[in-house]
Ligand SMILES: Nc1ncnc2c1ncn2[C@@H]1O[C@H](COP(=O)(O)OP(=O)(O)OP(=O)(O)O)[C@@H](O)[C@H]1O
């Protein structure tokens with residue numbers, strides 16, 4: 001059963017200067033219950049916007065087509081039509097955790113409120129220990145917490161309702177190696193307990209080290225370029241972009257990516273990877289996501 005299904009999602013956000021952000025373009029992504037999918041891609045490609053779309057938290061002026069559907073054990077939720085899903089059915093670990101916490105209340109009082117509202121059986125101190133915090137840290141106000149501590153409070157908050165879907169947006173960005181492994185281990189455990197986890201991350205090295213993800217989805221300039229089992233995508237990529245991204249890793253030769261990642265304002269309505277890598281025969285003109293077995297990759301439509 002797919003706990004999260006994103007079907008043909010396109011999001012455009014008009015800006016005051018009349019330009020338009022191509023935030024998501026024809027995105028298809030399905031995450032089965034009990035699995036972790038890592039969403040990777042360079043800064044600014046639209047990963048966090050996708051997280052906002054799943055939470056139905058896009059800017060009000062956005063134009064949206066396609067659907068995001070969450071299937072739990074007992075109900076099916078169209079997230080654009082019903083916002084009662086947050087917390088218990090779907091939880092977000094936001095990228096900027098410290099701004100997500102209310103500044104005037106301690107971490108403990110915020111976590112206690114979430115536990116009360118969701119009628120959760122979890123306890124604050126137990127959640128603190130799970131995320132590697134000293135329970136006494138919860139008595140701090142957000143400004144007294146480091147970025148990494150605030151992030152772990154947000155992770156604890158996301159676990160309160162044992163949600164069917166967890167969207168974790170760079171949950172380990174402020175954490176050192178040991179804490180990164182602990183948090184990725186926690187997300188893995190949530191998946192093993194039945195959740196569908198979307199793990200948004202820059203950190204391909206941690207993905208390789210921990211093998212936390214079952215599947216990897218690669219995004220470039222608002223589009224999905226490739227999806228597949230993690231080991232296949234990471235060891236034997238099918239898209240030129242994935243190959244470039246992997247070859248830039250220190251462990252794979254530190255070959256710099258050509259050019260720079262594009263801005264999403266006023267992109268043409270097509271894949272633009274050929275502008276970055278002109279010799280790629282997979283981009284330029286109309287493209288489609290081709291599925292072969294349990295993998296898919298974007299390539300040019302042959303006329
Ligand atoms: N609320 C918004 N309104 C308008 N444009 C936005 C909004 N949020 C993000 N954008 C734009 O959408 C693009 C994609 O942003 P997004 O935050 O999704 O990237 P990302 O892939 O998460 O990057 P990073 O890895 O740095 O977090 C950016 O160009 C950003 O400026």
Ligand code: NI
Nearest residue numbers: 047048049095
């Ligand atoms: Ni982001």
